[in-house]
Amino acid sequence: MAVITVDSGRLGAAAELEHCRALEVGNILLFPRTPFELPEADRTFLLTQRQVGAGYHKNIAYRPQSDRVTGFVKRGGGDAERLRRVLRDYSARVVESTAAMFPTYARAWRLDFASFRPQEEAGRELSQRARNDLLHVDAFPTRPSGGDRILRVFTNINPTEPRVWLTGDTFERLAEQFALSSGLLVRARRRTPGQRLRRLARALGVPVSIRSPYDTFMMGFHHFLKENHRYQETARKERHVFPAGATWMAFTDMVSHAVLSGQYALEQTFIIARESLALPPKAPISILERIAGAEMA
Numbered sequence: 644m645a646v647i648t649v650d651s652g653r654l655g656a657a658a659e660l661e662h663c664r665a666l667e668v669g670n671i672l673l674f675p676r677t678p679f680e681l682p683e684a685d686r687t688f689l690l691t692q693r694q695v696g697a698g699y700h701k702n703i704a705y706r707p708q709s710d711r712v713t714g715f716v717k718r719g720g721g722d723a724e725r726l727r728r729v730l731r732d733y734s735a736r737v738v739e740s741t742a743a744m745f746p747t748y749a750r751a752w753r754l755d756f757a758s759f760r761p762q763e764e765a766g767r768e769l770s771q772r773a774r775n776d777l778l779h780v781d782a783f784p785t786r787p788s789g790g791d792r793i794l795r796v797f798t799n800i801n802p803t804e805p806r807v808w809l810t811g812d813t814f815e816r817l818a819e820q821f822a823l824s825s826g827l828l829v830r831a832r833r834r835t836p837g838q839r840l841r842r843l844a845r846a847l848g849v850p851v852s853i854r855s856p857y858d859t860f861m862m863g864f865h866h867f868l869k870e871n872h873r874y875q876e877t878a879r880k881e882r883h884v885f886p887a888g889a890t891w892m893a894f895t896d897m898v899s900h901a902v903l904s905g906q907y908a909l910e911q912t913f914i915i916a917r918e919s920l921a922l923p924p925k926a927p928i929s930i931l932e933r934i935a936g937a938e939m940a
């Protein structure tokens with residue numbers, strides 16, 4: 644795992660392939676200067692925002708599909724509408740900039756939520772499973788990916804302070820170590836009545852909301868890593884400092900990560916279709932299917 648500094652002006656098929664491969668195997672791409680426009684007035688406005696019930700809402704979320712914002716303190720005076728406009732503009736610009744660098748991903752990606760993280764991460768009191776300072780790989784409880792991948796673009800809009808991460812082994816190494824020994828892989832593949840119904844519905848081409856074995860595993864694995872004190876204490880860790888004004892991106896289903904400190908970050912999530920990957924065998928679902936010797940979708 645490495646943090647690779649990237650020139651956002653380098654576009655074209657060769658650069659795209661190089662960047663896709665670097666990301667898909669579990670590296671972080673870093674842009675020392677944010678590669679899209681973020682107007683000074685918008686950034687200043689964001690620095691004044693607070694969020695509600697920090698235990699319940701981890702972040703302020705923006706849903707591009709429905710143009711809705713959740714998790715912030717309403718103070719009247721048109722702030723709600725302005726926040727929505729600022730996050731809508733941010734989302735549109737980061738999407739445009741990422742699509743220019745990754746046209747192959749962009750053709751089939753699903754745009755997920757954007758978020759604004761106004762809380763100081765150091766010393767935050769969150770439940771064990773919600774804690775950001777414990778190493779984990781991402782899985783979303785409410786939005787199963789079905790084997791597609793989670794690409795996230797982060798921007799540190801703090802005017803002075805860096806955002807500090809820890810990273811550990813890639814999903815590939817963690818899965819080799821823990822997928823079978825934790826019992827999670829066997830449990831995720833259990834032929835429950837729900838799973839039988841899901842298979843039947845899929846065979847008939849009927850949409851069904853029952854979680855795939857892959858998503859069951861990934862959610863369980865997220866919790867397993869955060870709740871495993873021995874793993875947290877003994878894991879190989881590297882510290883990364885993302886300076887004020889930097890943007891970085893990673894497949895957070897591959898890079899195990901934790902946030903140690905930092906306040907005021909923007910983030911946009913993209914769900915990248917399995918079919919559009921440069922290295923399909925490096926997708927977590929392919930890694931698990933190799934270990935299980937069976938399909939996980």
Ligand SMILES: [Fe+2]
Pocket residue numbers: 779780781895900
């Ligand atoms: Fe995460």
